[in-house]
Amino acid sequence: MSQKVTYPHMGTLNIVLNSVLHELGLEVIEPPPTSKRTLALGAANSPEFACLPFKITLGNFLEALELGAETIIMAGGCGPCRFGYYAQVQREILTDLGCNFQMLVLEAPQNGWLQFLHRIRELLGSFPVRRFRRGWLLGLAKAKAIDLVEMEMEKTRPIANPTIVDQIYQAFLTQLAAIDLLAEVETLASEYSRHLRELRQGRRSPLRIGVVGEIYTVLEPSANLDLLKKLGNLGVEVIRDLRLSHWIAEHLTLNAKKKAALRSELERWAKPYLQYFVGGHGLESVAHALRYCQSGLVSGVIQIAPLTCMPEIVAHSVLPNVSRDFGKPILTIYVDEQTAEAGLQTRLEAFVDLLPPVDISLAGS
Amino acid sequence: MKENMLTVGVPRALLYYDYFPLWHAFFTHLGVKTVVSSPTTKATLDSGVLAAVDETCLPVKVFYGHFLELVDTCDLIFLPRLVSVEPRTYICPKFMGLPDLLRSLGYRNLLDPVIDLRDPRRYLHNLWAAAMTTAQSVGVGSAVQVGRALWAGIKAQRTYRSQLCQGLMPSELLSKPKVAPAKADGARTIGLIGHPYTLFDEVINLNLLTFLRAHGYRILTPVHYRVQLLTQYARSLPKELFWSYGRRMVGAALLWSKYHLVDGIIHLETFGCGTDSITGELIERLIRRSGQLPYLLVTIDEHSGEAGIRTRLEAFCDMIEFNAIKGAVEG
Numbered sequence: 001m002s003q004k005v006t007y008p009h010m011g012t013l014n015i016v017l018n019s020v021l022h023e024l025g026l027e028v029i030e031p032p033p034t035s036k037r038t039l040a041l042g043a044a045n046s047p048e049f050a051c052l053p054f055k056i057t058l059g060n061f062l063e064a065l066e067l068g069a070e071t072i073i074m075a076g077g078c079g080p081c082r083f084g085y086y087a088q089v090q091r092e093i094l095t096d097l098g099c100n101f102q103m104l105v106l107e108a109p110q111n112g113w114l115q116f117l118h119r120i121r122e123l124l125g126s127f128p129v130r131r132f133r134r135g136w137l138l139g140l141a142k143a144k145a146i147d148l149v150e151m152e153m154e155k156t157r158p159i160a161n162p163t164i165v166d167q168i169y170q171a172f173l174t175q176l177a178a179i180d181l182l183a184e185v186e187t188l189a190s191e192y193s194r195h196l197r198e199l200r201q202g203r204r205s206p207l208r209i210g211v212v213g214e215i216y217t218v219l220e221p222s223a224n225l226d227l228l229k230k231l232g233n234l235g236v237e238v239i240r241d242l243r244l245s246h247w248i249a250e251h252l253t254l255n256a257k258k259k260a261a262l263r264s265e266l267e268r269w270a271k272p273y274l275q276y277f278v279g280g281h282g283l284e285s286v287a288h289a290l291r292y293c294q295s296g297l298v299s300g301v302i303q304i305a306p307l308t309c310m311p312e313i314v315a316h317s318v319l320p321n322v323s324r325d326f327g328k329p330i331l332t333i334y335v336d337e338q339t340a341e342a343g344l345q346t347r348l349e350a351f352v353d354l355l356p357p358v359d360i361s362l363a364g365s
Numbered sequence: 366m367k368e369n370m371l372t373v374g375v376p377r378a379l380l381y382y383d384y385f386p387l388w389h390a391f392f393t394h395l396g397v398k399t400v401v402s403s404p405t406t407k408a409t410l411d412s413g414v415l416a417a418v419d420e421t422c423l424p425v426k427v428f429y430g431h432f433l434e435l436v437d438t439c440d441l442i443f444l445p446r447l448v449s450v451e452p453r454t455y456i457c458p459k460f461m462g463l464p465d466l467l468r469s470l471g472y473r474n475l476l477d478p479v480i481d482l483r484d485p486r487r488y489l490h491n492l493w494a495a496a497m498t499t500a501q502s503v504g505v506g507s508a509v510q511v512g513r514a515l516w517a518g519i520k521a522q523r524t525y526r527s528q529l530c531q532g533l534m535p536s537e538l539l540s541k542p543k544v545a546p547a548k549a550d551g552a553r554t555i556g557l558i559g560h561p562y563t564l565f566d567e568v569i570n571l572n573l574l575t576f577l578r579a580h581g582y583r584i585l586t587p588v589h590y591r592v593q594l595l596t597q598y599a600r601s602l603p604k605e606l607f608w609s610y611g612r613r614m615v616g617a618a619l620l621w622s623k624y625h626l627v628d629g630i631i632h633l634e635t636f637g638c639g640t641d642s643i644t645g646e647l648i649e650r651l652i653r654r655s656g657q658l659p660y661l662l663v664t665i666d667e668h669s670g671e672a673g674i675r676t677r678l679e680a681f682c683d684m685i686e687f688n689a690i691k692g693a694v695e696g
Contacts (some may be wrong), residue, residue, distance in 0.1 A: 012395055036566040047643070047645065047646035048642070048664075049634075049636070049638065049642035049664075050642045050646070051639070051640075051642075052644065057640075078456075078606075078607055079607030079608065080455035080456075080457065080458045080461065080607065081458065081644050082642070083506060084607060085604070085607070088602070088647075089643055089646055089647060091603075092646075092647060092650050093650075096650060096654075131469070269587065273465065273469065274462060274465045275446075275463070275464070275465055276446060276461050276462065276479070277461065278458045278461045278462040279457065279458040282458065282462065305636075307420065308420070308638075308639055308642065309639070310457060310458035310639040310640075311458045311462075313418060313421050313458075313459060314458060314459055314461070314465070314466065315462075316418050316420065317417070317418045317421070317462070317465075317466045317469060318465055318469045319460075321469045329610030342482075351440045
């Protein structure tokens with residue numbers, strides 16, 4: 001079977017997916033890095049009020065199909081957030097545009113792993129389970145490695161030379177993408193983490209901002225116009241729980257019981273302000289913002305979400321109360337295809353200018 | 366009527382248009398008086414727009430307005446957390462957080478039972494739990510009395526649903542009719558899709574119903590069909606929709622186009638409606654593929670003007686008339 005497969009971009013997800021797909025012996029057509037053209041293509045063919053991730057991922061598909069991709073791999077879900085139905089509508093749009101393709105929708109394997117594997121085999125051809133497992137473990141390890149290095153990077157960027165930090169990070173990603181031995185992943189990650197740690201020489205920025213919101217807009221630099229990098233360059237350390245392995249766990253690996261435990265933990269945190277799961281990452285936004293503010297770990301919180309995102313609108317409506325009760329500023333930023341870089345930069349600068357430094361003795365290191 | 370009877374306020378917005386008969390009968394049997402806010406006005410809208418987050422949708426803003434009208438005069442405001450009203454679907458994330466949204470304004474007198482009928486195995490259990498919680502909040506603890514009230518509510522709801530299925534409008538059933546029912550025979554029919562809370566609120570819909578009726582059109586909407594029937598038609602999609610209203614809208618559109626029950630379809634959508642951005646797109650594509658049915662998408666928000674909508678509607682009606690004449694000449 002020589003299917004040419006593709007998938008949408010989400011931050012550094014491509015490195016993880018490439019590992020899994022290569023291990024299965026598939027030819028991967030990686031969509032070109034998300035650009036203005038991707039967004040323009042996506043927005044032109046999407047429903048007007050669909051959220052930004054829908055438009056960008058559709059743009060990714062269109063560009064990958066131009067390069068000869070045949071099978072699209074996309075994640076799904078069961079609501080109430082729109083994301084669960086993205087793939088269905090995108091399939092209709094691409095069909096109406098006359099594209100020739102198949103779509104494999106990966107949804108949480110509610111019927112167990114066997115069913116899940118069976119569905120993958122149906123579309124991608126057969127392969128030994130052993131190889132899938134190997135690729136999967138490698139991919140997961142890479143996701144964890146990325147998270148580890150990014151965490152160090154977010155601490156280092158505000159106090160070191162940003163250009164050097166960028167170079168280190170890029171070198172790490174390039175080397176990580178090339179690795180296909182599980183054992184090497186961890187070594188690489190710890191080597192680069194050490195590198196970044198050395199760069200900061202035990203110092204830490206007194207300005208810290210918690211970033212919460214919808215996970216795609218947090219992870220994808222083209223959607224948030226490099227928000228995390230911009231904050232780092234302004235001398236701010238970014239604190240966040242939404243990371244790549246978080247998304248993978250949530251969508252693909254956690255079983256129902258663990259998910260329920262995770263949710264009740266979030267509900268316990270958010271209870272004074274939001275008492276119920278609202279889909280997407282609405283509950284996470286409130287719970288995380290509350291935890292950051294309460295622990296004194298941050299001087300402020302930024303919530304980022306695509307315009308018209310339903311769960312984040314709910315979170316946005318209650319966050320002013322969190323802000324008032326804890327005396328920490330919270331800024332909500334909605335992004336869509338109209339968002340301009342200069343406008344975002346100005347808002348961030350103004351927000352950061354007003355931030356009081358964190359009491360370092362309180363927060364620990 | 367007793368002097369110091371407990372009053373429960375019901376905002377005339379969102380799912381009021383679907384479930385008021387049930388709620389009213391339930392509370393009446395518990396010896397509680399329900400007070401409904403007055404029909405939406407510009408003032409309701411303005412106070413809602415001021416209180417709500419800018420990015421939220423018009424129906425939620427209108428809900429804020431109705432809530433604010435009642436909150437100081439009623440003992441409790443009935444504001445159920447409507448997670449799901451039928452197995453395996455949700456309504457909308459905003460409905461799931463609605464009580465928290467309004468609590469964040471600083472009000473505490475909310476009566477907000479969780480209504481989550483998503484899991485078919487726990488359907489009755491959760492329904493009963495919601496009824497009991499509600500009853501206990503208004504000071505009734507006897508299971509027998511709650512059971513009777515719930516049964517009365519379900520009966521009232523059934524009557525309401527069957528009257529809707531005969532083609533009556535919620536506004537004719539829920540309050541005194543203002544508009545005379547249209548003469549149905551021989552008139553052309555327009556299928557109107559949208560959420561009940563946008564279709565039947567005369568301020569949100571910018572007098573759309575009145576306009577169409579005044580021009581002699583018969584109006585069909587998803588509320589005029591049994592939910593099971595619409596769900597069945599919506600099943601033809603490759604993946605079942607997980608929003609109750611989205612499902613009903615797709616079902617109605619497919620039903621109409623399959624049996625040529627309408628002469629045109631209007632989708633009334635509010636700006637920023639998350640679920641409609643997806644289901645609306647699906648419906649439009651399905652209708653367009655199936656052929657000749659005229660289709661109009663009207664998007665409204667608090668800045669929409671009636672004149673603009675009217676112009677578009679007139680053009681749309683002209684197209685329907687033209688199609689009819691063309692059909693008659695060719696046929």
